[in-house]
Amino acid sequence: MTSGPTMISLDKIHKSYGALEVLKGVSLGIRAGERVVLCGPSGSGKSTLIRCINGLETRTSGQILVNGHELHPNCENIADLNGEVGMVFQQFNLFPHLTVLQNLMLAPRIVRGTPAEVVRTQAMRLLERVKIADKANAYPGQLSGGQQQRVAIARALCMQPKVMLFDEPTSALDPEMVKEVLDVMIDLAREGMTMIVVTHEMGFARTVADRVIFMDGGVIVEEDAPASFFSRPKHPRTKEFLRQVYEHSH
Numbered sequence: 462m463t464s465g466p467t468m469i470s471l472d473k474i475h476k477s478y479g480a481l482e483v484l485k486g487v488s489l490g491i492r493a494g495e496r497v498v499l500c501g502p503s504g505s506g507k508s509t510l511i512r513c514i515n516g517l518e519t520r521t522s523g524q525i526l527v528n529g530h531e532l533h534p535n536c537e538n539i540a541d542l543n544g545e546v547g548m549v550f551q552q553f554n555l556f557p558h559l560t561v562l563q564n565l566m567l568a569p570r571i572v573r574g575t576p577a578e579v580v581r582t583q584a585m586r587l588l589e590r591v592k593i594a595d596k597a598n599a600y601p602g603q604l605s606g607g608q609q610q611r612v613a614i615a616r617a618l619c620m621q622p623k624v625m626l627f628d629e630p631t632s633a634l635d636p637e638m639v640k641e642v643l644d645v646m647i648d649l650a651r652e653g654m655t656m657i658v659v660t661h662e663m664g665f666a667r668t669v670a671d672r673v674i675f676m677d678g679g680v681i682v683e684e685d686a687p688a689s690f691f692s693r694p695k696h697p698r699t700k701e702f703l704r705q706v707y708e709h710s711h
């Protein structure tokens with residue numbers, strides 16, 4: 462599966478905020494069906510990188526291809542690509558004034574113009590898949606964090622994306638809710654979704670990732686299959702990072 466065609470191609474991505482250069486030439490190819498975990502210290506540029514991929518940030522230079530289509534430098538063609546890349550955030554970002562079902566139906570209805578009944582059927586199927594169909598008519602504020610995050614995943618899937626990006630999807634959750642969200646992500650991975658996941662859940666990285674990428678200071682410092690990444694990190698900065706992650710989790 463991971464020898465499939467290239468789904469995402471990043472070539473020498475640079476990003477600056479004023480004088481601060483946050484991404485310093487990141488090149489990366491991700492194949493269809495590949496599951497990549499992106500980790501690194503705070504401020505290393507992980508969120509900025511994945512926000513560039515789905516057009517939430519404009520890059521300063523470099524080329525981005527999603528499923529063979531170039532994302533224009535100022536993201537003016539993002540509407541054409543928006544459906545291809547789904548995104549899940551740390552803070553869920555559900556619309557508080559819409560029900561769960563309405564949250565799922567909004568983008569397919571407005572962006573795609575898909576008929577309501579078609580979208581509703583698909584949305585309900587996705588809510589069943591993330592095991593929360595019984596909350597279809599509830600509002601986000603009536604749900605736990607873990608439930609809200611599962612709704613956010615279903616909402617992203619409702620656009621039938623080819624790639625899913627996750628930015629620390631479990632780090633705002635109470636510990637007892639982490640597993641229910643990781644289980645949904647594991648399920649998605651098993652079905653062959655191409656995924657880039659920013660996370661410090663190293664158990665998830667070990668069991669689900671095909672590749673772990675470690676960023677520091679706006680560059681990719683090291684990348685490897687999880688088995689060797691965790692047992693034989695090469696770069697001193699990777700070793701230091703792993704040591705700190707383990708200290709926090711034990």
Ligand SMILES: Nc1ncnc2c1ncn2[C@@H]1O[C@H](COP(=O)(O)OP(=O)(O)OP(=O)(O)O)[C@@H](O)[C@H]1O
Binds near residue numbers: 503504505507508
């Ligand atoms: N909109 C912005 N304007 C100015 N600086 C920004 C902006 N967004 C991010 N930065 C800076 O860019 C750098 C990288 O931020 P980014 O959020 O990509 O890091 P990160 O690796 O995701 O960190 P964390 O693990 O804390 O989420 C940081 O120094 C941050 O302060």
Ligand SMILES: [Mg+2]
Binds near residue numbers: 507508509628
């Ligand atoms: Mg971040």
